[in-house]
Amino acid sequence: MFSKHFRKYILKYGIFFLFGIAVLILIDYIQLDVPKILGQIIDLLNPNITQMSQNDMKIQLNSYIKEVIIVVLIVAFGRFLWRLCLFVTARKVEFELRNTMFSHATKLSQEFYSHEKVGGMMTYFINDLAAVRMALGPGIMMFVDSLFLGGFAIFRMFRLNSQLTYLVLVPIILMLVSMILINKSMRRQFLIRQEKFHDLSDFTQENFSGISVIKAYVREIHELNTFDRRSEELYDMNLKFFKKSVWVQLITTLATNLVIILIIGYGSHLVLNNFILADGTYFTSGNLVTYLSYFSALSWPIMALARFLTVSSQAQASAKRINDFLDSPVTVYDSNVIEDIKELIPSIEAKNLSFSYPDDNITVLHNLNFTIKPGEMVGILGKTGSGKTTLVDLLLRVYNVNKDSLFIGEHDIMTLPIRLVREKVGYVPQDNFLFSDTITKNIGFAYDNLSDEEVIKAAKLSDIYDNVNEFKEGFNTILGERGVTVSGGQKQRISIARAIAKNPEILILDDSVSAVDTKTEETIIKNLHELRKGKTTIFIAHRVSTVKNMDKIIIIDQGKIVDIGSHKQLMKKSLFYQDIVERQTLEEMVEGGHIDE
Incomplete structure (x- = not known):
């Protein structure tokens, strides 16, 4: 006591x-x-x-x-x-x-x-x-x-x-x-x-x-x-x-x-x-x-x-x-940070980036090297468990990384204030967590004073506006715990609207359109292309259809970068990417009933 x-x-x-x-x-x-x-x-x-x-x-x-x-x-x-x-x-x-x-x-x-x-x-x-x-x-x-x-x-x-x-x-x-x-x-x-x-x-x-x-x-x-x-x-x-x-x-x-x-x-x-x-x-x-x-x-x-x-x-x-x-230790905190940064160039660079979880000696990411330029729309493609979400966690400073291995703008991420990093980076997580509140409050979560017009605009860009209007209470509909009262696709689109409303310099969507149909996926990506000009956008996905129109695709497998390039470039030079495309094309044909299983 x-x-x-x-x-x-x-x-x-x-x-x-x-x-x-x-x-x-x-x-x-x-x-x-x-x-x-x-x-x-x-x-x-x-x-x-x-x-x-x-x-x-x-x-x-x-x-x-x-x-x-x-x-x-x-x-x-x-x-x-x-x-x-x-x-x-x-x-x-x-x-x-x-x-x-x-x-x-x-x-x-x-x-x-x-x-x-x-x-x-x-x-x-x-x-x-x-x-x-x-x-x-x-x-x-x-x-x-x-x-x-x-x-x-x-x-x-x-x-x-x-x-x-x-x-x-x-x-x-x-x-x-x-x-x-x-x-x-x-x-x-x-x-x-x-x-x-x-x-x-x-x-x-x-x-x-x-x-x-x-x-x-x-x-x-x-x-x-x-x-x-x-x-x-x-x-x-x-x-x-x-x-x-x-x-x-x-x-x-x-x-x-x-x-x-x-x-x-x-x-x-x-x-x-x-x-x-x-x-x-x-x-x-x-x-x-x-x-x-x-x-x-x-x-x-x-x-x-x-x-x-x-x-x-x-x-x-x-x-x-x-x-x-x-007494539980705070392991992720600001240390020797540069406090006077007012603007952060939305570029990302990894130099021999490796990572193991603190409670595990197994290396999850192995010597990653890539560059994402400001304004680029980049896809990160890989199988389940390949290390895509781990990479996202590092970009959000959820974990510590080795010095001089990950940069945002010209600065080592470990020298940037955590608050600044998370203010500049928007994130749509895999689980699409929603709060037990109105749809308006969920979309405007990043700001206390977001106007109704801005909420509606974000909802339209994420293609959820028409669905919300079908609800009896519209945007004032109160969601159940973790958004249980809406479907998986609706949860994803409300989560995307929340990130769009924040309008960050860097936006990361972690497998965030997996529960919507292809048409809706195309609409969302098209809207983001128009909205995000001059700002960096990263799509984490396991479907080729999600990333094929991106400026650049980074392929990760078992924590290693297999190849980097546009869809056309990878189709010419990457056997790994060609295999993924072929498999997913066959899956779509089977599901569409075009060929017998």
Whole structure:
């Protein structure tokens, strides 16, 4: 809880925490005046003790009542004040910490997300943060009450009757020792419980995202059984944790009630036998009521300590998980960048570019050498798994590359600010990810203030305009999660419209027309030819029809460049390209029914 990731917030809001704690301590001290006044009232009404006239008794009684009212008002205002300082400040820490975690999540590399799943990560932002907030707000309150309200109550109990207090402390100390021992086990149990919840959240999210596949393969029962098993594991861990929590509550309740019985029994004995106190006065029924009230005030700190141990166990386990997440290294970042670049020439050059994924020693790209001039429309052709998408990731600075191996304009990509690279490069990914928002917001995602006219223009250029107008709500149609409410071809065209609306200096389309028919593909490419004059456009594809009219085609196979040239040039000199064209031509003829299989 006091590691570097939490310390800065505790220091930032330390004055509020300290002020809240100071007010809480003051209220803890003042509120113990009520039992004292209550005992004085009891003795005042006892004619065997009070030697006053009825009128003087009324005056004294009114004075006591006024004191109680003043104490109650001070306590009420004080409680409002410390709750404001502690609970609201804890919410602020939670808010800022959540934003820090989200910011860190956006900086983490693809390597991290290949190991960490989305469903599991949500537990960091919800359950774990809530546990930390509980420790910083209610947890601090419980700890201070346990320490100071309990301490003040015990001090006053000693002053009133030390002999009775020694008897009372024996079961309390035994109870505290047992709770501390149980707490160590609870902390380990909660950490395991959070991991189980992490796994269940990830499994649930993945199943909801892939529900159509589950139904298509009739795997509902299998997934339900798996969910039931994982849910039962979480249930068992919760049960084990809360059983120990119940044991803490049970021990606390039993010890408290036993002490109350002890106080009433032994205290009554002292009253009946006229026990003489240290100041020479008798131990009266009013003293017994005061003492019992002090212990009643002490019972909350005892319960608070039990609850604090539970909250503390949860918070420490959650804080460790959050610390581990925030300690995850950001491997792709600006280092020795050139900050004063205002314009970037949209040319790309690779010089002996090789690449292996950080968690794998296998080389994916081998000594690539090519040049893409400004304004060129280039196709990158290759089979599935040949390294095309990896090359795109490097152009987007998703991964680090070797120095002097990849250039944009005249600059090594490793010396360019990541933000500048990604602002200048537009990207249409293979999965065509769409957000659960309107079509207008999805197309205008790159800018907050894109006009309706610009959205419509982008939709027309990507040949999705007519389809959108067929929807009941038109461009205000809200898409389902990941665009599930539209077809694959429509998703691709909306994604292309989003990239067109950004109008970047370099546009990369990664197999982005594979789900549309040939006519639509030709329309989109034709529109991009007219729109993208003077700007660089790269088509990643596995179909020859997509790239045959490009200025240049780069053929990649098994991470190596096989050949480079236009369609005509490659048809003359590249046997590899000729083989691809022949195979795809035969496939089209078979699909069209022109020849028998």
